[in-house]
Amino acid sequence: MELNVTNSPFNEAQSEQLNQVFSKLTKEQKIWLSGYLTASVNTQQASNQTDLPISTVNTNVPSPKTRAITILFGSETGNAQGLAETLENKLKEHHFEVNLSSMEDFKTKDLKKVEDLFIITATHGEGEPPDNAITFHEFIHSRKAPKLNDLRYSVLALGDESYEYFCQTGRDFDKKLEELGAKKLHPRVDCDLDFDEPAEKWMEDIINELAEETGQKQEEYDAVNTEKTSATQKYSRTNPYEAEVLENINLSGRGSNKEVRHIELSLEGFTESFEPGDCIGIFPKNDPEIVEKLINILVWDPEEEIVINDNQDKLKLKDALENHFEITKLTKSILTKAAEIFNNGVLSEKVKKERWIYGYVEGRDFIDLINDFPPEDLEPGALYKILRKLPAREYSIASSYEATPDEVHLTIGAVRYNANERDRKGVCSVQFAERIEPGDTVPIYLKKNPNFKFPKSDETPVIMIGPGTGVAPFRAYVQDKEELGINNKAWLFFGEQYFTTDFLYQTEWQSWLKDGVLNKLSLAFSRESDEKVYVQHRIEENSKEFYEWIEQGAAIYVCGDEKNMAKDVHQAILKVVQTEGHYNEEEAEAFLTQLKKEKRYQRDIY
Missing domain, CATH: 2.40.30.10 (Translation factors)
Known part of the structure; x- marks a missing residue:
């Protein structure tokens, strides 16, 4: 990463000079310099405190970690990758040797050589690994997986508690690594949508355990890291x-x-x-009408101050229900916690059956739960023990x-x-x-979404498949293409219900088509005729040309609904590859898997 005025406290001239120096340093020289600067800062701070004897100043720099650390991530939308990069930076600040890799780029033959392994992974769909974790997931669950008796590990799993197979991929890795003989350095942590705090705590715990082994002290880094954080502070999930x-x-x-x-x-x-x-x-924010209805059902005082989290932070009840708690979606966790607190015998019996839970939460909210299983003496202060934070x-x-x-x-x-x-x-x-x-x-x-990135090359054709609001990133790309003067071919597949009422950004697409910024536009309006036509049908109708674009090096992008559209589109592309490439189904799937590895088949589905 190069320094510049936006990601560092240096001006443009200083950044340029430092980049020139850093580019010529070896890895060992960079490590030495990092330690030297840390010691220099500590010494300077100590010398300014005249009431402390100089003998109390510790200028020793911890020696580099001898055990090599590997971080592997499986990421669909970029969250797991972002956390993996954060962990890498934190470990390097403590002078540990770190290898960061996506699971698809990691050479499985090297797994036996790994000493400390940290896995950060999302779960996709119905408990499936993300696309870039599939190969590694299959390997570790195959007969080829080696015994890992010398490996230490920990897993950070990302998920959404409203799904039945919450954090399943992380649980899969955790269970299998243990079966292969690996030892847990730290217990697995499962994160819901609001993952910032538990992920940060997991990282801190890991670093503390590693640092304790080598005699490092966290406080030796606090002053330097605090200065760096304040210098590079930017807007984020925790600072919107x-x-x-x-x-x-x-x-x-x-x-x-x-x-x-x-x-x-x-x-x-x-x-x-x-x-x-x-x-x-x-x-x-939650709908004020829903909030008012909930307060009235429970006969609570909207102005009462209540605790909203384990840190004992407080808000007025109305504010907490509007701005902090999720009240329109139920999860397994919410039902099991409610069963403990509601003191409702019927609910307590119902939650013993997992199948019932997942049938009940579908399409219901907290008001439904209150009406169906009235709680006995529920206090507003108990809400934080039941409800999750509004994501x-x-x-x-x-x-x-x-x-x-x-x-x-x-x-x-x-x-x-x-x-x-x-x-x-x-x-x-x-x-x-x-x-x-x-x-x-x-x-x-x-x-940032590193797994959905467009080419800026004139040589790479782009096929965009985005029905409904899935067209959004393609509008961004074609605008970018026009502004930067990128002359590659571009083909958009768009679908909705009616041409006259639902053709999103119609005049823009037609203008880009006329000007040659967009080369081809295939439309599917499902309610215009008795026979419903969707984007996947347009793909099959254009089978020959679609495959010709792929042979020319085209990258395929799909954005939109996961449950139906994405699966149907994948099957249509698979059929095109089979038909035009003369492959059987297994060969066609392998062909598309290779496209994914080459970043020529990317999906942003939800």
């Missing part, structure tokens, strides 16, 4: 940026069955750039930084449906649809 809403426009035409909002947010003063494929996370919602960026650096655009479909005899609303999407206007502000953060 308040973005002003510039525009909030309904893209759907009159008579549409849907409501899709085009949102423009100001980034004035944000300072960080983004790329097509990246996301914006938004911290939403951020992440949306693909729909604009190019090159085109509009001081603002970011999002494409948000309002979620409304009826389930279990009650109308339901998406927390964040309907907040934008019904309660947010230009001039309001929303807390946001930028999330």
